[in-house]
Structure formats: C-alpha cells, structure tokens
Amino acid sequence: MAIQASIQAGIEIRExxxxxxxxxxxxxxQTPVTLADWNAHLKILQMLQPSGLPVLSExxxxxxxxxxxxxxxxxxxxxxxxxxxxxxxxxxxxxNIALMxxxxxxxGVIYAPxxxxxxxxxxxxxxxxxxxxxxxxxxxxIMEQGEALPIKPRQKEFIIAISRSHQNAETLEYIEQIRxxxxxxxxxxxxxxxxxxxxxEGKANTYPRFGKTMEWDTAxxxxxxxxxxxxxxxxxxxxxxxxxKADLLNPHFIVI
Numbered sequence: 132m133a134i135q136a137s138i139q140a141g142i143e144i145r146e147x148x149x150x151x152x153x154x155x156x157x158x159x160x161q162t163p164v165t166l167a168d169w170n171a172h173l174k175i176l177q178m179l180q181p182s183g184l185p186v187l188s189e190x191x192x193x194x195x196x197x198x199x200x201x202x203x204x205x206x207x208x209x210x211x212x213x214x215x216x217x218x219x220x221x222x223x224x225x226x227n228i229a230l231m232x233x234x235x236x237x238x239g240v241i242y243a244p245x246x247x248x249x250x251x252x253x254x255x256x257x258x259x260x261x262x263x264x265x266x267x268x269x270x271x272x273i274m275e276q277g278e279a280l281p282i283k284p285r286q287k288e289f290i291i292a293i294s295r296s297h298q299n300a301e302t303l304e305y306i307e308q309i310r311x312x313x314x315x316x317x318x319x320x321x322x323x324x325x326x327x328x329x330x331x332e333g334k335a336n337t338y339p340r341f342g343k344t345m346e347w348d349t350a351x352x353x354x355x356x357x358x359x360x361x362x363x364x365x366x367x368x369x370x371x372x373x374x375x376k377a378d379l380l381n382p383h384f385i386v387i
Contacts, residue, residue: 141244213323223322239354252355281333327352
C-alpha cells in the first residue's frame, strides 16, 4: 500500500515538475511549499485510506497531541521531502512514507520520482532498492527483483553524506573531528532523505544533521537504516530518535 502510494505521489510530483508552474509559497515557519507538495499529500491520503490508520503528514500536521498521543499505529508522511531541491530543479527530492507502531518506524518507503530510485526497509526483515517501479509495483516484486541493501561495500575512505542546502558550524566541526580519526575523508552532498539512503546502501558511512528537521523527514529513512543494522541516534550516539512527540521537531542526530 505504501509502495504504490509513494509511486502515485511521485507521478503527481513529476506532473508539476515538468510543468514548471510550482505555485511556490511560504508556510508560517517560512519554509517553502509547492503545488506538488499538496497534490502528493492528497494522493497519499487517498491511497492509504483503505488501511483505516490515521495519517500524520507534513501538509496536515496540526492534529492535536491529545488526539494522536493515543495512536497505536499510524502513517508518518512527508509527501515531498526536499522542497528546496525541487524548486532548484536538481532532482534530489523524495516521497517518504513510514508505518509507525508504538512511536517507532516498522517499515519505510522512500521514492525519488525523477531519478526512479525506490527504497524499502523493514527492520528485522530486510531492505531493498528498486529502479523505475511500475505503478502496480509491490513488496513481492521488490524482494524478488530488487537489490538487497547494502549494495556497495565500504570504500577505503570514510564518506560523510552532507546536506546540499543546509550547512552550519556544527557540521563542519563534526567533519573535522572525523578527519582526525580517519586517514581519508570524503564529503558527498545530497538533498532530502537520499543522504540516509546512501548510508543504508553502504555508499556513505555517516550522515550528521545538526539543524532543523521534523519527524516526517526521518521516519522512513530510520526504518530503512535499521533494516540494514544501522540507526539514527541523538548526539550521544546511544539514544535512538523517537516519534509522535508533543513537539514534532527532531533533535540533532547522526545516521550511522
């Protein structure tokens, strides 16, 4: 269900992307939102409706905590992760859908509509990458025909995935710390949740994020990296991210 919802949302996003008419506006927090965000959100709601589970989406996140705190299972969704990358037209944006149970992700789907990369992760089961899925693609097809993650063995150098649009002094300090511990360190810039996907694939050793992110930004990727034996931790490298908090803002974290 989540796989096909992500693909259908991707179709909606590509239609707006190819039209060039993004209808960009600023939300209350001054972050951009486009017609593609909203169209993808509506399509995902439609596709997930048969599950009967509530949906917490970036584009409908004003559900009172007193209501959602009692949810046993729900969907946590970012219809278009990387809106800034979408506006820049660099293709590095994704659809993120996570199935949550007891405020932890138990499966995650990440789909990059333009590049055709589809990632699926189920902790304690496995993770896969599948290229250019058809609209009726399902988990059985992905498990049979997709590539099991991690795909690429670790390189001799230590690779850090960093944000293409968000850099700060704390990130630079972390990079310098890593340089002291490893002989060769390379940086790779990516947009959206694709940085987390790089860690899951084995194409990056870590992804630090010392800036503002929300729960819907990380949940699907969290499931993906847990499925390959990695995790998303707070700065102590011990405390795992948790979800459905009263404040949906994530603390600073490191994917490793």
